[in-house]
Amino acid sequence: ETLAHEALAYARRTFGGQSVRAAFAQNSLARALFQQGRFDEALGAAYSAQDIYRAGATARGSANLFSNMELIAQILLAQERWAEAEGAYAERALFFDRNPNLRRLTGSRDNYFWAFAMSRVGQNARAVEMARVLFQDRVNNYPAGSYQVAATRAVLASAFARNGDRSAAIHEFAEALPVLLDRRTADESGEARSVWRAKFLRWILEDYIALLTSDRSEVGVAKAFELADIARGSGLQRAISASAARATFPDPELARLARREQDTGNRIRALNSTISELLSKETGKQSPELVTEANTEIERLRRERQHALDEIGRRFPRYGELLDPTPPTMKQARAILRDKEALISIYVTDDRCRVWAVRFDGRTSFAECPMGRKALGSLVGTLRRSLQLTESDERRIPAFDLAIAHRIYQTVIEPVAGALEGITSLIVVPHGALDQINLSLLVSAAPERSASSTTLFESYRGAQWLVRKYAVSQVPSVASLLALRQSPNPGADRQPFMGFGDPQFAKAATPRPLEGSQQVFRNLSRGQSAGGGRPTIVEMIRSLPSLPDTAIEISDIARVLGGDAATDVHLGLKATETTIKNADLASRKVIAFSTHGLLAGDAEGLIQPALALSNPELTGEQDSDGLLTLDEIL
Numbered sequence: 001e002t003l004a005h006e007a008l009a010y011a012r013r014t015f016g017g018q019s020v021r022a023a024f025a026q027n028s029l030a031r032a033l034f035q036q037g038r039f040d041e042a043l044g045a046a047y048s049a050q051d052i053y054r055a056g057a058t059a060r061g062s063a064n065l066f067s068n069m070e071l072i073a074q075i076l077l078a079q080e081r082w083a084e085a086e087g088a089y090a091e092r093a094l095f096f097d098r099n100p101n102l103r104r105l106t107g108s109r110d111n112y113f114w115a116f117a118m119s120r121v122g123q124n125a126r127a128v129e130m131a132r133v134l135f136q137d138r139v140n141n142y143p144a145g146s147y148q149v150a151a152t153r154a155v156l157a158s159a160f161a162r163n164g165d166r167s168a169a170i171h172e173f174a175e176a177l178p179v180l181l182d183r184r185t186a187d188e189s190g191e192a193r194s195v196w197r198a199k200f201l202r203w204i205l206e207d208y209i210a211l212l213t214s215d216r217s218e219v220g221v222a223k224a225f226e227l228a229d230i231a232r233g234s235g236l237q238r239a240i241s242a243s244a245a246r247a248t249f250p251d252p253e254l255a256r257l258a259r260r261e262q263d264t265g266n267r268i269r270a271l272n273s274t275i276s277e278l279l280s281k282e283t284g285k286q287s288p289e290l291v292t293e294a295n296t297e298i299e300r301l302r303r304e305r306q307h308a309l310d311e312i313g314r315r316f317p318r319y320g321e322l323l324d325p326t327p328p329t330m331k332q333a334r335a336i337l338r339d340k341e342a343l344i345s346i347y348v349t350d351d352r353c354r355v356w357a358v359r360f361d362g363r364t365s366f367a368e369c370p371m372g373r374k375a376l377g378s379l380v381g382t383l384r385r386s387l388q389l390t391e392s393d394e395r396r397i398p399a400f401d402l403a404i405a406h407r408i409y410q411t412v413i414e415p416v417a418g419a420l421e422g423i424t425s426l427i428v429v430p431h432g433a434l435d436q437i438n439l440s441l442l443v444s445a446a447p448e449r450s451a452s453s454t455t456l457f458e459s460y461r462g463a464q465w466l467v468r469k470y471a472v473s474q475v476p477s478v479a480s481l482l483a484l485r486q487s488p489n490p491g492a493d494r495q496p497f498m499g500f501g502d503p504q505f506a507k508a509a510t511p512r513p514l515e516g517s518q519q520v521f522r523n524l525s526r527g528q529s530a531g532g533g534r535p536t537i538v539e540m541i542r543s544l545p546s547l548p549d550t551a552i553e554i555s556d557i558a559r560v561l562g563g564d565a566a567t568d569v570h571l572g573l574k575a576t577e578t579t580i581k582n583a584d585l586a587s588r589k590v591i592a593f594s595t596h597g598l599l600a601g602d603a604e605g606l607i608q609p610a611l612a613l614s615n616p617e618l619t620g621e622q623d624s625d626g627l628l629t630l631d632e633i634l
Contacts, residue, residue: 001036004029020064023052027068034075037195038605043075062099069095070111077113078196082120089114110134112155116203119155124163131156143295143302150179154204161211173208180204181230195607205231206349213354213368221366225356226327228347229478232431257312264305271298328478333358336485342423345478346412348373348432357416359423367415373432376411379404380433383441402447402463408434409442409466426470429478436599439474440467494589497563501554501594503575503614505544505626540603541615541626550594557592576614577624581632598627 008025015021030045046068053065073088089111096102096109112134118127135152142148157172180201205227212220212227271294333343337360345356351372357365386400412434413420420426428439445464466472475481535543551571558569568588570579575595585591596612610627 001029001032004032018052018055020052020056023049023056023068024064026052027064027071030071030075034071034078035196036605037078037199037607039075039079041604043072043079046072046075062095062102066092066095066099066102073111073117074113074196077117078199082117086114086117086121086123089117108134108137112152115159116155119159119162124159127159128156128163128165131159141291143298145179147179150176151200154180158204158207161207166211169211173204173211177204177208177227202231209347209354210349213366216366221356222330224354225330225333225345225366225478228345228354228356228431229327229429232347232429232477257308257315261305261308261312264301264308268298268301268305271301328482330356330358330364332482333478334360334362334364336482337427338425340422340424341427342420342425343427343429343478343481344413344416345429346431346434348376348434350374353411355412355416357419359419363419365416365419369411369415371411376408377433379408380437383408383437387437400441400460402443402459405441405443405463406446408437409444412439413442413444413466420470424470426466426472427481428472428474429476429481430474435476438472440465440472442466444469490586494587495563495568496588497558497561497590497592498568498570498583498585498588499554499558499563499592499594500570500575500580500613501550501592502546502548502571503595503612504572504618505541505546505612505615507618535603537603537605537625537627538617540598540606541612542617544596544612547595553594554592557590561590573614573619576619576621577616577626577628577632578619578621580613580628593628 004025008022008029011019011021011025026045026049030042030049033039033042033045050065050068050072053068069088069092073085073092076085076088079085092111093109093114110130110133112131115127115131115134118124118130131152135149135156138146138149138152153172153176157169157176160166160169160172209224209227209231212224214220333345337343337358339360341360343358345358347354349372351370353369353371353376355367355369383401383404386398388398412430426439430439442465443463444466447459447463475484554569554571555565557563558565563569570576593611598606598610598612600606600608606627606629608630610629611633613624613626613628616622616624616626
């Protein structure tokens, strides 16, 4: 993104803001934003580039415009604006047909993402036909087992499913998903860390989950349980798995083996990019002998990479298992549960909520509820607003909506309540908006109407809070629970404490309060960008209210636990990302953060929860954004 901004500034300065070079740089910026998941910004940048291209209308620019049209269609697809995306792909195809020179300058008119968009707007037969042709083309031009072949095959499977061909869909899904889910093939394609790739994979997995659970068969429900954990887990699950793997690290030589495997993967990725570039050229300049040579080299490198992985697997078998775990089965989930525990796994799609329950004694249950992401998200949002304690006067604290808490309970717990008899502890794997609330706050019975009372919060006394029936804990995925319960116990010789608080977000910070003074409830006031909408990460950090009372909080905890105020307490401009990443946290029993917590989506480009630390503009840190994300913590 930084390079694209620099290129755009140079093009505008040197060639003019309406030049083809400025449009090219603008399109590159749009692509960089797109890969980060900043789809609104990406679409604006792409449309700006298109305006310049269309104004120029030169033969040279037509190939650039064609590429730009594809990017816009892909962004619309990522935003799940299905009809607009399909229309954009159709417009791109028409542009291709009307410009014969494009047949020499660029690649295929059709695109498997277009086929995917077709299937989303009901053009199922057309989607099947296009995906079938594109799949055969990929098989002819890419190595077997490549990400490119598998992704096209997955779209074909999705099209089959929506066209009612269940057996064909199951066959294609089963063939495509092992490749798509393989960390190595995703890495080789250059898509491993792409937000777009994660979204595309989620769509494919959700189509497969819907297909498997449609007949309620025991085998289908069990397989869908595994796939839901993959679709839900994403970066957080990988981070916990990697953290557990590092905890079992037995020998420094593993670093050398891992580096060799990673370097080989980088070379494979570069060769795949070369193949794509060669195939995008006009027919007479595609150099088929170079494509063949590149494919041969890829196969050699894959063997070399596999040899490194085999050596790691032979010498450190548990490390490889933890680093890239297979999704736990329902049987494996039951095996890690303790007496009177039950695991509830939830997955929410556009149109429904699916819930699996697994008991410690092996009994299982599965249910579906016709409530999708949008409706459930709305309920959760309303409930969260009643927990925003911004008032110092307790009489003005907003009422907690017991009816909505019960409605959410009816959606995610009640459908499997029959399997919870005798259970005292629930381990819940939430999904989507449910990540944003503590499920202990759900209510298992409809609130009773009571006579008006002058006593504050009187209605809460009789509420059937879920926490009164079960001890409730939440984990991000079944795989992470498995990894955490199998991790070795830490050593007993650790220091008692390290804490971070009172980070400085702006130059003028609120004065620290006197100990024992009365404080208003502190809370996060979410800012907006200068142009409206969600703020950028930089704008968010600058706008956060200071938390001077957290300095007292962290100091008090350190004193109680026996920490050293000089070495274990980091406040103000010392509460930084750099300080945390350089600290020996593994040597501490308790690590405390007292600061603002941000949710995914609170700022543009923030795709996971994070802790807010001192503003890098004030601390002078070069490689920091002031946010410690969940991946970084783990």
